[in-house]
Amino acid sequence: MRTVGLIVEYNPFHNGHLYHVQQSVKHTGAAATVAVMSGNFLQRGEPALLDKWARAEMALAGGCDLVIELPIAYATQPAEWFAYGAVSLLEATGVVDTLCFGSESGDLDGLAQIAELLADEPSRFRELLRSLLLEGRSYPAAYAEAAMAYMGEQGIARERLPDLSSPNNTLGLHYLMALRRIGSAIRPYTVLREKAGYHQTDITDCRIASATAIRQLLASGDALDAIAPYVPASTLRILQREWDAGRAPVSWQSFAPQLLHTLAVSSPERLAALHGMTEGLEHRLLGALPRLTDADFESLLAALKTRRYTRTKLQRVLLSVLLGHAAAELTPARLGAGVSYVRVLGFSSAGQALLAQMRRQARLPILMSAARPPSELPYLALDVQASAVYSLAQHRPNGETMYRDYLLPPIRA
Structure with missing residues (x-):
């Protein structure tokens, strides 16, 4: 059966995402959908509002059939490696034959023309x-x-x-280049992004708002009811449950004490060995500490930001500090080797049928949890570590919440 791949973050899943899922199925004629979703930390170098299991549940409720995790080694990278990891993962399933992404232009031919010349x-x-x-x-x-x-x-x-x-055009271009680089037969499609831009913070439509605008509403202290017009009822229900359980919302500020502690006890040499620490940025980081107006994340970012260093670049570097990601672990050569496992976060009944097909056709081992993984999987430990750190932002974490990767089975819709 035709299966469409989606590359997503769902932070959180909203009506625009629902439209994209529906249009992807319509454009491709797919009978099933596979979503490659970032885990607990995202492409712009920031923590997700809710953990990956809650967001996988949202995805399944919104029409996805199988949700697999994009390893953090790729999920928090610039567009080139983010796209390469996600596309490689869709290819490795052995069941995905189309890819549908959103773009501001809706111009697949134009993006393909650039991809052909720049791949x-x-x-x-x-x-x-x-x-x-x-x-x-x-x-x-x-x-x-x-x-x-x-x-x-x-x-x-x-x-x-x-x-x-435009960010979605750029990601789309890198998806197309990744397809070319790995020699994939997956056929690409694009859906025109309408009514709310990726970074748009104002709300101009009665039903569609960007994830950025929705998170801003929540950060302003508004009750969950304030976002009800812009998200499916299932998203609102999951958000309320996670709020009540103290597992959300999570933001960079949730990690400010740990981050500032790590910076305060680090030498320039130790920081210089971390991924993304270029052009002597370790000295700028340490030099910013005495100038902080408050011991919080936004004050640190304000002390660091320049025209050259965008917020996204700095967030990625600070994430390397928080998670201890060494430059030697994330070299282009290692990333270029591609993903080495398919980690399942959730599935529907149609997704269960896909999994049965994948067990025959997938090019990589399929993991239903991180327990007892094959020893040759180089990046799985980073995923487990990231989940453990992420859990520290939640109410009363313990060993079980820190290591849910070992204990929690995939979500079933």
């Missing part, structure tokens, strides 16, 4: 990118401008191409 990163493109980075541009801005400049040099007018400063 192998031609030397002229790398030269343009280096030049823009040396001018002090952030990496996302430099990448988008270098791509447009290179396409122009190939005789393709900028106005005929999708805007790569």
Whole structure:
């Protein structure tokens, strides 16, 4: 049967996500959906509002049939490696034949044209990118401008191409490049993102709001009822349960004491060995501590942020500090080797049938928990460690909540 793959975070699952699931099935004619979902920490280097099991439950209630976890080694990376890990995971299932992603342009042909020319990163493109980075541009801005400049040099007018400063267009481009790089036969589709942009904080529609706007409503102290128009009833029910249990909401501020403690007792040499710690950023981190106006996360970020260092870049670096991710663990060579397991977070009855098919066709071992994994899986320990740290932000954590990866079976819809 035709199966569509989705690459998601669902932080939290809202009506726009529901529309994307429904349109993905409609566009592809799929009989089942597989969602590759980030775990407890997300692509922009921030903790999820709710843990991965609650968000997997939301996904199943919203129409996904099988939810598998994108390992944290890829889930918190810039677009290139995030996309490579997620697409490799969909390919490894052996059952996914289509991929449908949201984009601001809805222009699959335009994105495919760029992907065809940039998939192998031609030397002229790398030269343009280096030049823009040396001018002090952030990496996302430099990448988008270098791509447009290179396409122009190939005789393709900028106005005929999708805007790569738009985050979903950029992710879509990297999904297409990842498909090319691994030689996948998965067929891509895109759904036009409408009514709410990825980062849009104001709400301009009676039913659709971005996850950013929804989280902002919740952070402002509004009751859960305030987001009711913008999320399915199942999401609201799960949110209320997690709130009542003290397992949510989680934010960066939840980890401020642990983060500041780690920075306070770290040497520059120790920080320099962490993933993402480039250009002497370890000295800027330590130098910011005496200048904090408050011992909280936003004060730290304000002391660090510059035109060159975006919020996302700094969040990823601080996440490496919090989780102890060493640069040697996350080199391009190791990431390029691809995922080495398929970790199942939840499934429906249709998903259970997919799992039976995957046991025959998958290219990687299928894990229903992290208990007794094959010893050759290099990144599973990072997932378990991330879950243990994440649980410390919840009410009265204990050994069981810290190591739910070993104890909790997949969610069944």
